[in-house]
Amino acid sequence: MEFAKSVEISNATLAKMGKDEAVSLTTIDKICNVYDCDIENIVKHLSTIKVDDKFSPELNIGTIISTQYLLSRVLIHSSVGGKFYYVITEKERDEQLFLFEDIKQYTYKIALLTSKPSNNDLYIPIPHLKLDDLEQTNLFLRLDTIRVLPNNFDFQIVGNLPHYVKDKIVRFNSFMKTL
Incomplete structure (x- = not known):
């Protein structure tokens, strides 16, 4: 009291x-x-997204999504061509809800994709990335902006990262779990 x-x-x-x-x-x-x-x-916000069998294979580590909304607290201008681009950096299933075969619950973590690196070393450079609606010479995956993808977030899937970048993300996730 x-x-x-x-x-x-x-x-x-x-x-x-x-x-x-x-x-x-x-x-x-x-x-x-x-x-x-x-x-x-x-507050610890635990967000999950209901993903059906048709949609789940598309959202994996390295999937690039675009939106008009900024989810990160980045002080620099991080929009590329009027949109914000994020990359799925982690996909975890909710073990408690996964027991029910008809419900597949996942939590996704995303990081901002920008045209400028961060001031620290927490970024992965991605040279010559070409997507349907984006062509930049150099982009940077900002690992210092990792956030949980909110429920009911409006986005479009626009591409995938090269395999060598996905491998770097997986190694980063493995390292973070050891801390």
């Missing part, structure tokens, strides 16, 4: 949080303001 008073939320809201029930973003904002933290320190 002392916590509820400190962030000015009701005991009912505190009880909801204790039961992992949904609370408003206003509540999360109050907690972040009092304890000087980011929303990622309070």
